Amino acid sequence: MAKKRVTKPVEERRQEIIGTARVMFTENGFDATQMADISNKMKVAAGTVYHYFKSKTELLYAVIDEITSENTQEKQRLLNETEGSAIDRLKFIFTAFENGELHRDLSSGFLSDPAIIQYYLTKMASSYLLLFSSLIEQGNADGSWSCEYPTETAMFILQGMAGVMAKEQEHKDSPQESSKRIKVYTKFALRVLDVVK
Template identity: 30%
Template sequence: MRISKPREERRQEIVETARELFIAQGIDNTPVSQIVKTVGVAQGLFYYYFKSKDEIIAAVADHIMDSIERSINSSLERKDMGFNQRITMVVDMFLASFGILDEGTGKVTSLVYSSQLYDIIKARLTNTTTDVINALMAEGTSSGALNIRHPELMVTLIIQGLAELIGNGLRERSVILDLIEQGLNLPENSLQ
């Protein structure tokens, strides 16, 4: 017996399934036929929602970025955490949202990471992260947690540099946090 779902719910199910498959095995290694088979729908239904594989790739990138942006922006509202805790939380949300950090164990894993998908969203991700970190930097500077002469330029340097390093294979959370500490002139191990 076929289960009918509301249009938006079915579309979201296809996007989430495609996201999991793209991250697990890469975009090129994930045919539309596998996406629909995993969802349990006919291939024609896929084309009812998406004109092409490129369109589902764009929808997955939007889905990932919407999730990251919601999570990161909520971190700005957390007044119960200090500057260092919020910087660490932003890094962890990015890593978890993109599938680099296993949310259950807190360990970094490279098995579920798709560099193809990362490359597609890197520009939007860099801009979003830069905006959020700049807001945190302004707060850190005014509270005395930071003492940096050119905070906005340093944020750009750190974020663009990390974006490039992650795109080239950097997966170690401790190294990422260490680089941020060094770039922001924070004490060693202040970001955990």
């Protein structure tokens, strides 16, 4: 007797594909994973994955979107739990950055292509924009700094952070070199914010 076909809601199936691809890209690498491997793992017809994603690269971008969304939500939660002034909370973010917590996914096997890394960094900067601009506005209110253009300044800082991470990947920095680079950038970012205390 033929097995009954399992039909799932569109979004549920899409998320299942993304989740399966994320695991397989991480474990086996992007290049070594084929779309057929993903459909086999899910036990679905080969065309099912292509119905939702026209290419493996498009699927990878969806995986990256999910990663950056999760990271942003987690950092927002941690930031909400951090007491103190805006400058204290900003330093918390930069400390996490220095420890590699904001970009640990760059070490994943599927983030090796320069174009893919650039997409990841651009997506990360975009996803953190609201978090940083809100923090800058809080700093204006509590006297941590005086910043006339919160959103534009947040964009500038985030693009700088993305640049630091890109350099790390390009030069394969040691942990010590990476830490030094981030500390220098942190001082620069605080100057951009016109810190008054």
